[in-house]
Amino acid sequence: MKKYRNKSPEEVIKLVTTEIIKRAIKLGKKKKRSVFISKTSGGKGTDVLTLNPKTDEGRINLEKFFTPIRRHYTFSGLGSPEEPNAIKWRILNLPFFRRILLVIQVGISFFLKGSPAKNKLYRWMGAHIGKGTEIMQMAWLDHFRPELIFIGENSLLGAYTQLTVHAYEGSGKFRYGIIEIGNNCTIGAGTGMGPIQIEDNSRTLPGTTLSPYFSIIKSGSVVGWDPPNVKEPKPENEKF
Secondary structure (H helix, E strand, O other): OHHHOOOOHHHHHHHHHHHHHHHHHHHHHHHOOOOEEEOOOOOOOEEHHHHOOOOHHHHHHHHHHOOOOOOEEEEEOOOOOOOOOOOOHHHHHOOHHHHHHHHHHHHHHHHOOOOHHHHHHHHHHOOEEOOOOEEOOOOEEOOOOHHHEEEOOOOEEOOOOEEOOEEEOOOOOEEEEOEEEOOOOEEOOOOEEOOEEEOOOOEEOOOOEOOOOOOEEOOOOEEOOOOOOOOOOOOOOOOO
16 A cells, blocks of 8 residues: 555554554444553553554554554454444454455455565555565465565565464454565565564574564564474484
């Protein structure tokens, strides 16, 4: 989407979080629930009513809340699905039309081969894809908030790679954050990751799981499981 283009990851997550806060205030009043936002997955939440950007006090509180800007946030207080006044977290995140559109776009991109046309589709969805990057078939980029995905130039995402910017934790609580992959990175087939920062010239081995175990992968790193220790038999003519 245009409003997220040419912006830093920090600027984008601030825009996204402000949008969700506005929807949380509206839905909270409608459902008569208190919705909270936290800077950590288990920290004490702040009532979104105190961060209302439509009021002078709320704007001041919101700027304080965003100082400094974090790379991930957590919303809670939505209630379990069986509660009559529960707020559905998917509805809180995005309006119905955009949710359906993104599902369709992701479904189409899932089967496309790595090509400039596929990158163009992802950019239209809101994801930030650098020049020369290739995204193989069956790779999945989260449709929760594609604008939170940043991939640099000349990087490769192998088949069946999964980039997930959000996690629903049950009982009306979900968290989300930025996935940032640098330039000249190779993400091995079947790699799974959540919010993370992968610096330039890094590589993951096939089948690697990066989340929630890593938050920053330093430049030039190679990440993956240790290869098995293979002990080859000695030739019969060797005694030692």
